[in-house]
Amino acid sequence: MLIPRTFVVAALGWVGGAEAHGLTADDRAALHFGWSFDPWVVGLLVLSAALYVVGYVRLRARSRQARTVRAVHCTAFALGWFALVAALDSPLDTLAAALFSAHMLQHEALMLIAAPLLVIGRPLSVWMWALPVSLRVGVGCAVRSRWIRAPWRTITTPLAAWLLHAAALWGWHAPVFFEAALARPGIHTLQHASFLVSALLFWWTVFGNTQRSERSAHAMLSLFTTMVHTGALGALLTLSPGLWYPSYIESTSALGFDPLQDQQLGGLVMWVPGGLAYLIGGLAVAARWLVKRLPSPMRARAAQDG
Template sequence: MAHFPLRAMNTSMRCALAFAAACVPPGVHAHVLTAAERSAPPVLRWTFEPWVVALLVVSLGLYAAGYRRLRARSRRGRGIRTRQLCAFVAGWLALVAALNSPLDALSAALFSAHMVQHELMMIVAAPLLVLGRPLAVWLWAFPPAARHAIAAAVRTPVLNGLWRALCAPTVAWLLHAAALWAWHMPRFFEAALASAGIHTLQHTSFLLSALLFWWVVFGEGARRDQSGYAMLSLFTTMVHTGALGALLTLAPGLWYPAYIEPTTALGFDPLQDQQLGGLVMWVPGGLAYLIAALLTGARWLMHRAPVTLMPNTLAARRDTTS
């Protein structure tokens, strides 16, 4: 057990070779495998889940239409909107890589690939999508009448109150933490591996809770009075996700027996694969939260109003008399 990082690194190189050999032609989405399919090596290919592809295409189309309308409406703020566009497109591409690339097929056989998929959604795609400010841009994709109707509906007391409750720093933090810890419990994780519906629920809860979490950090947390909450949320999330990754890495036995057959069929050791998956959550995941916390702290310090030191009245009088 003392040499698990080295073994995990060797496993990562073998995983990279297996991923590089992935086929490119499209196929039917096959993340959840039957018992017979688990005993054979998976066919790596770009997956195609119609409703996932449809949502991705619609989200990108609405953003492009809204961005074009906003750009034509005014020249002011074009630099900011361009940076937001780049952030949204990068986050969108990260979602495509997580949900439709050969990584999705490989994650059915390797726990480590599954962890990479989850981290892509939660610490790459989610913050970039939030920085893209899609809600306002999507709204401008609609005609004026529809735009006003949607805005009026969103401003209703019920929806407005629900949004404020979900975006409270404590609530967003708790929802994200609960999703992470609950879905990594062996019973729930293996249920997601065995059922396409439960697996969809797992990924949806990961992505939505991550979007709320990063909205508190980069959305509401962008205000000076919320920066302290944002940094606290990031540091505490780094701690508890690191603890979960450490538990997976240092566990003496397998947490998810469903991976034994497909991982062995690829020639990998299931325990080493679990250790590598834990390291993915522990090190790169923790580093992402740390970097975000440092950037938030730097932004907070740079935007603080300078403190003006008022001279002592007595000292001023002495200077005057002298």
């Protein structure tokens, strides 16, 4: 059985919103934007990277087969890891407290850059090899139990993952919930966690399980429909004549920007670059499908080439 390779990765985003994105009085006075080194975020990021390096080295020493594939996975994980760092610890995180457009860019980095790259990186299978043998066996037995296997199969069906991701996107952008996340650190943490977890599940249905032939059709449909509904949400934000999130008025004005224009820019971030990310994903799925249609010798040669 394929184990849930992305659930552990989701913990990296759970603490990403440890501070709510409403400015305090001191923040408004200083308006200084730098790196935010939350101990929990930094600790989880460092731990995840260390485990991956140990597991990767052990796997590479164990067998020379599929080294190219493992190298691709390692590169994807590294890029996804750096995307998490950029979203959760870089000045983008502190700037998101003052600008809605920066906040939207942060969310897009989590959902459209970090999440798909982490899924491609297959971190859990590599982390397993960093564990002691006894613990590795115990974890393997646990994830194969029906208590984990049945829920995992349910939430990773294309329809369930699509619905969860769409609900997270539309629900959290409702003004009442978005404003609550800006005001309360706990709710803001939940917002970031639900964005990342639902994105990991969504991209798992696209790139995670490639053994079933019908996955490509499901993946293309999921990507196209998600591109449509996220584009619609971005268009609503961009073309709206009024402000959706009044909490940003003071901080945006303090930086010399028009709050409505900042909202429009945030909508464009979701509408245009977001749509491009789903288009790139669709092209990757199409390329995967075409490679599978090649004769076996040509398929093997394509795999060796990269």
